[in-house]
Amino acid sequence: MPPDSSTRSTVLIVDDTPENLTILGETLRPHYRVRAAISGERALHAVTIGALPDVILLDVMMPDMDGYQVLQALQADAATRDIPVIFVTAMDSVEGETHGLALGAVDYITKPFNPDIVLARVRTHIELAKARERLHDENAWLEREVARRTNENALIRDLSLSALACLAEVRDIETGHHILRTQSFVELLAHHLAGHPDYRAALAGERLEIIVRSAPLHDIGKVGIPDSILLKPGRLTSAEFEIMKKHPVIGADAITRAMAQAANSRSGDGALPGGAFAFMETAREIALSHHEKWDGSGYPAGLQGRQIPVSARLMALADVFDALSSRRVYKEPLAPEDVTRIIVAERGRHFDPVIVDAFLELRPAFAEVAQRFAEA
The missing domain is CATH 3.40.50.2300 (Response regulator)
Incomplete structure (x- = not known):
């Protein structure tokens, strides 16, 4: 028929x-x-x-x-x-x-x-x-399904990351939206410098996104700092500050242990997937080195200049800008012009000079982020 x-x-x-x-x-x-x-x-x-x-x-x-x-x-x-x-x-x-x-x-x-x-x-x-x-x-259906699951996994990863990063934030009553602001500052700087010859390789491909996504873990080590120091309503003594200075190593060690445990739990050769390893390694270097200074006077290792990972150099300026611009129990937020003056004065001392120059071009964008994620 x-x-x-x-x-x-x-x-x-x-x-x-x-x-x-x-x-x-x-x-x-x-x-x-x-x-x-x-x-x-x-x-x-x-x-x-x-x-x-x-x-x-x-x-x-x-x-x-x-x-x-x-x-x-x-x-x-x-x-x-x-x-x-x-x-x-x-x-x-x-x-x-x-x-x-x-x-x-x-x-x-x-x-x-x-x-x-x-x-x-x-x-x-x-x-x-x-x-x-x-x-x-x-x-086409498989591609859509892979994209859906990839996006779903990325969302789960980001939610897990946010929850983990907020552990430090929740314990520090002064930080508020510090994580959101500093991550946004890092993203602004990274995109601005992605075409710079000294930064192109460090920010190429997925590296820029990895740095931005890793930024919220910069202060994860603060979960290991005693409440009496972390929550002290005033300036720290020299002895207390020495304890506070341990949080980069605490955070980096925690991430290193997490990487080792994840690798040991995997079958076969125990290696982490490249993307996961890159993400965790970047988070570790940011946590460890974001208090290093360009002139070598920072902590915990006294790294100098280009010895400091690019990710940590970006976070260093973002972190200090937010600290100067935000209210603390022991200080009021500084005026934008005073914040700029201090950061420029630290060009080549605390901060990478090229990153300071990028910041100066991005001041309106920094101000917009600060206003968008201002404390309630």
């Missing part, structure tokens, strides 16, 4: 000989919807009318515009290049067949026609085309 006409595939037959169109039409019409064109030019016009045909039977030897030219025109159009084209020819030439296949034809049928061969070839290529379409749809 022939298929219902509403579900039939469509075959376009192109031949400059009416008798051939009649023979092919009678062969195909019981099984397919058939459209016909008597020249190459009409074939290209017929393709644009209604739904695209599922396969085209294309005569090679036609006047004015031969089958090769029609095929090239079809291939040049993104809308039609995937339509299977079967050449129909009276020629028995290997060179001609090779040329047609090289141009993109999927098969050859020779005249005089054998109806069974015509039907078999047409059916085969329609089924192959539909299989490719199904595979394309399945691949």
